[in-house]
Amino acid sequence: MIELKNINKNIIKNKQIERVLFENLNFSLSDATPSIAIMGRSGSGKTTLLNIIAGLDINYEGEYFFNHNLVYKTTDKMADLRLKNISIITQHYNLLDDRNVMENILLGFRKKSAQSKSQAMDYLKMVGLEGYAHKKIKHLSGGECQRVAIARAMAKAPTLLIADEPTGALDEETERIVLNIFQELKRKGTKIIIATHSKEVAKSCEQVVVIKDKRLKAVKL
């Protein structure tokens, strides 16, 4: 479904290469693989790789294939790809602080319909936040924000869900709830790419890779 070939990515500071982050890195999420976990030490480049996959970062060398088609790395083409296919749960949730929970989830729907509100209520219930629809985001805890971000991602019913440390702010029980939701999404055909430090989360994925020495290596947990 997604293939990145020979990716070179440098961190540039004051027009100089400060650090070579990826060198001839290859990534592949095959049509047959429901989910993949990306692991690696802090600062190894997990978020950067997710940003490349999400089309949010196009400043790299190498080729990007989506559904076997080469994607031209322009902001417009990548935005279009994202709009049609991808939901992202970022490390900082990217929610609108001054809006309430329901308004944030409704932003996730590609097309709103008469049923959108009741669907959004169902997603809220699934993430254990029934009764939170009218609360302002700024009044929620980190873990609650993370679950709203997951509910918003579900609203899009994406082909691909990209999640950056999606359980980082959650206790064990809530982590289990979120992992069950991911299993349900996979059953419905959504593919998932997760960056994580958690072995439990990684074990819930069919494939695990680790960023090491500027490349990806397959690992068995």
Ligand SMILES: Nc1ncnc2c1ncn2[C@@H]1O[C@H](COP(=O)(O)OP(=O)(O)OP(=O)(O)O)[C@@H](O)[C@H]1O
């Ligand atoms: N826009 C940027 N400008 C400068 N440096 C950057 C930028 N984006 C990322 N980096 C650097 O690239 C490296 C990789 O960062 P990244 O956030 O991808 O790592 P990570 O593996 O996700 O880390 P963590 O597990 O701590 O979230 C870091 O050293 C970071 O400082």
